[in-house]
Every structure is written in C-alpha cells, then in structure tokens.
Amino acid sequence: MIREMPWNLIISKLKKESTSEENSQLEAWLSDSGNRELFEELQGLWDKIQSNASSYTPDSAYYWKELSRRMKTSSSTPVAKPDRKSTFHIWKYVAAACIVIVVCFSFYLGQWAGTPEATLLEYKSMGGKSMASLPDQSSVWLHSNTKLICDIQHKKEERVVTLRGEAYFDVAHDKRKPFIVQTDGVRILVHGTKFNVEAFPDMENIYVSLLEGSVSLDTENDHRYLAPGETATYNKSSRRLSVTKDDVLFAASWTKDQIVFEQRSLQDICRFLRKWYRVKIDLDPTIADSIHYTFTLRNEPLEEILRLMARINPIGYTFNENNELSIYKK
Template identity: 25%
Template sequence: MEQEELYLLITRYLARQTSAEENDWLATWVAQSPDHERMFEQLKLVWQGSKAPAANAKTAAALRNVKKRLTLPAPVPTPPSLPRRPKYHLVALVLLILVVAGGVWYLAAPPSPQPYTLRQTPAGQKQTIRLADGSRVTLAPQSQLRYPVAFDGAYRDVYLEGEAFFEVSKDARHPFRVHSGPLVTQVLGTKFNVSTFGPGQLTTVSLVEGKVQVLDQHARYLLTPGQQLRADLTTGRVHRQLFDPEQVSGWRYNKLIFRNEKLADAAPQIERLYNVKLVFADSATAAARLWATFDNEPLSAVLSALQLAGSLTSRREGHVIYLTRQVPPNRSAVGRP
C-alpha cells in the first residue's frame, strides 16, 4: 500500500468509516513495528487536535494562515464518477491542515498521561480482575498485570509478567493486546492462557477459544483452538504444538497435571501454587520423573506423591522443603557355608 493510501486509511479509521477487513489489516500493520505504532499514534493525535472546539482562536488563526498560504479553493463535492483513490497532493494538503491544527491544539492543551493500574499476586494466591471493557483476567500466583483504567486508544494494551488466563470481550474496532516477554498476543475476543516467568525463560501462548495472532520481532503466527505457541529466548526457537487445556490452565482451580515431567521442571508450578520452595539435594533428585494429578490437593498429598516419584525423602523447614533421593543400603557379601 502506498503512503498516501495508508494515510487515508488511517484517517478513515479515525472517522469510523472503515470496514472490518480494513480494521484487521490496519491492526496488523500497526503491530508489525514500533515505527508503525508511533506513526499511527501521531496521526491519531493530529486527528484529535483537528477536532478541537472552533472557539479556539489559535487553532482558527492557524487554519486561516495555512489556507491563505496554499490558496485553498472553496470545497467542491466530488462527483461519483471520479476515481475513489485521491491524488497524493490532496491527501498531503489535508494532512498538513490537520498537523497545523492539531499541533496548535496540543501545545495549548497537552493531554494527561494515561493512568495505569498494577496488580500483583504473591505465591499461593490468585486474583480475578475485571477490565474496563468487561474482559476478565485470572492472574496466577507470583504474577503481575499492568493495565489502563480506561481503554481509549486504537488498542486495548495490557502488560503481563508471569501467567494469566484471559477471557476477552469482543470489540472488532479495538484489538486486545497482551505484551509478555518477547511476544505480543493480539485478539479481538477470545479465551487464552499466557505464561512467561523471568528473563530468558519460555513464553507460551495457549489458545482455548476463538483465534489469536502472536507477534515477535521477526514474524507473526496465527493460532487456532488447541494450539500453543512456545518461544524460547535462550535458543531463539519458536514453534507451535497441540496442548491439553486442562493441563495448561488447571491452575485456576488449584489443579496441577504432570505427565512424566522432571521434578526440576514441575517444581516452579508447585512452588507458586503452594507458596513453598523445593530444594533438591543433587541432580539425580531433580531428574526424578513425576506422573501425577493434583486436584485441589493439600500440600501433604503433593509431598507424598513426590516421595513416591523417585524414592525420595522430604524435610520441611518453614516454607522450604528439602528433597533427597534415597540410596538403597549396600548388600553385604554372603559367605559360603
């Protein structure tokens, strides 16, 4: 798309004259790079400035000066027979007038910064959050979500550290975006789980219902229900795979499912849900395999399952649980009779 067509599409979007297909294309274009997003926000600001009250003397004077300098003729209705695509100089002229008007208005009354709310959860606790658009977010333990008090831009942006399950209200004109680690997950209305813990760790987006578009610095990926996208910052690998929804999002109901996983890999989920710290005596202990389902079980039941998983013994000191692999006693040699 040429630059003048792009500018016209943005102004038509701000005037609420675009179709659903055009909205989707524009949303994808904006999300492709920070430069695109900045350009969109600048044009949006100019558009808002051009709609300042006519009583603003500075804005009116600026418009008169621009029109005089450009010898702008009186507006003439466009005949239906003319091509729909405008000439470049007409688009540029409209944008110039908007820039001058918006710039004067912005300097006279700079916008207030958008207020954000930060919610955090400690280990062992979850939290349900209702956003201004009606979307519902279940925040996992040891996670945080930053979101605006009100969504008043082209996008509904939220920022996640940790894990959360999203049930997003539909709004075709304002895509919902979750910024998490290296990924941006963009949706219109759907249910999905996002998990990212710590720098360099795995970030996953698991789609339960609807459709989502996930973007990183190099590409975008479309997911269908039952698909999960996994991005590893350490290796740079990004791939899609199928997943078990109950295993991924069961934490919302205190349910953990492990299918032949190493204790070292299962430990972070147990620690977050039960507010404990698991310490392994050695690598052999951490490598023991766990196959179990904990459906709102008490911590004692979890520890019993861990002990059975690898012939382990446990010792608890406050919130810290030490796990050690049992070593079978040496058998003494049996002499001949």
C-alpha cells in the same frame, strides 16, 4: 494537587471493622461526590476479590518461612505462627487490600491530577493465585509473583496489557477494540478468547496456550496464528517462535478449584505440582513411574500434600535454600 487518601479508614470499612468514630471521619471524606464515587469502585472490587478468594488457601507455611529468612531471623530463634484458620483470613484480607490499593491508587492519581487519559491500572499477585476483573469486563487469573499493567480504560482504538509472570485470560469480545498482551519479545493480538500466557522474567521461553478462539503472535522476526489446542513457544535467546499441538488444559490447570488424581504416577503428579505451586521439583527417576496415588488437590499448602504422600508411600522430600523441592526414595 493530589488529595490525601484515608486508606486506614477505607480498609477498616471494607473489612467491617471500623469504629463509630472512624465511620464519622470516613463519612466526612465521602461528602465529596468524587471521593464517594471512588469508594464505591473500591467496594465493588473488594466484593469481587472476596468472593473469588473465599475458597483459596495460600501456602502459609512457606510465606512465614520466607518472611523469616528475609528478616535474617536466626534458625535458632522461634518464630510464632498463627493458626491455619487465622492465617487464611489474614492473607485473604491482605491480598484483597493490596490489589484494591494498587489498582485504585493508579486511578485516583489520574483523576485528581487531571490526566485520566494517562491512567494505568496495575494488578499484582504476590502469593498464590488471584482473579482480577478488568474495566472492559475481561477476567484474568494471576499466578503467584505476577504483575499485569493495563492501559484499557482510556485507549480509544485498542486494549493493551503488559504481563510479567503467568496469567489466564478470558477476554471480552469487542470488534472495535482489539485486546493486546505484551510480553518480553512477544505481542499477542486477541479478539475475544481464552488462553494462558507464561512469561516469567527468569524463564528462557515464553509460552502461549490457546483454549478457545484465535490469537495472532508478533515477534521481531515472525508472525503466527494459533488455533485452539496449540501452544506457541518463543525462545528469548534465539528469538525463534514455534507452534505445536499441546495439552493446553494442563497449561491452564493452575486456575482450577481442584484436580482429581486417580491412580496417577508420581511423575504425573509432580508435573501438576510444578504448575500448581510454581515450584522446581527434582524427582528421583527410580520412583517416578513405580509409585501411584489417588487424591484430590485443592488449595492445600504444598508441604501438607507432601506429608500425606510420604505417609502413603515410602518417599522423602527436602527443600533447599531456594525453595526447590527434591523427592526421593526412602
């Protein structure tokens, strides 16, 4: 029988917001050595997520708007929005708590059900980017709306992860246990390297960009090797795989703390904005190369960046109901 997890007590403790009574209740639960071991894993994971999320600010304006839309709130009904500082802290804690619960609840089920060999770890990044540390010491950055399922801890011969979305991998080297990334139609074999995989379900192609090391790719019809500086493109419809030299640093640019633009054209900047915020942008071709900007992109909300750009040059912008962005001459 699976024991009940006191998530409310655990999260309050991790956030350092627990009362004396809650601490006493949690200590009673922690008197079991198995429970304490699990809590210590949670504490370590929480600390890692907090340290990596400290410099990241999600696009809170969009999330509040999206939440309102999904709740079918009337456009005439005012929606209260917390101030930016408060929103950041709320989202930071929620993101961290969600990752902790998703990852460790899978572990907990396996441990208490008595079948740890079947344990799967699931990581999700619902909004913005998040970093996950895998049990084999590999690191993975997850883009927004990305899910990673890991079968690593108890596999004897290989480390296997399944990806839906986009992720940047920094894989720990282990000759005895190859690292495998599975996507829709492509199997990527790794021995210890850095690479980016873009494999969203709604995309026609899957992209694998190699920054360091070497990987091999297997599809239904092909087997290819990648060298650093190359990108593999797999078309889901034709099931064809191609390899080309590419700007692989751009492919992984969304994982950076900041990007500096110096007299870059609007067209170049929109290329990065598409990747950074994962948003579709329809750019007016008459201003694509004639307008230039110098600024540093960190983790500001997209609309804040657009407002600043519109003040500097005569451009306008709109979002449609699918959150697709149009930029035009004003």
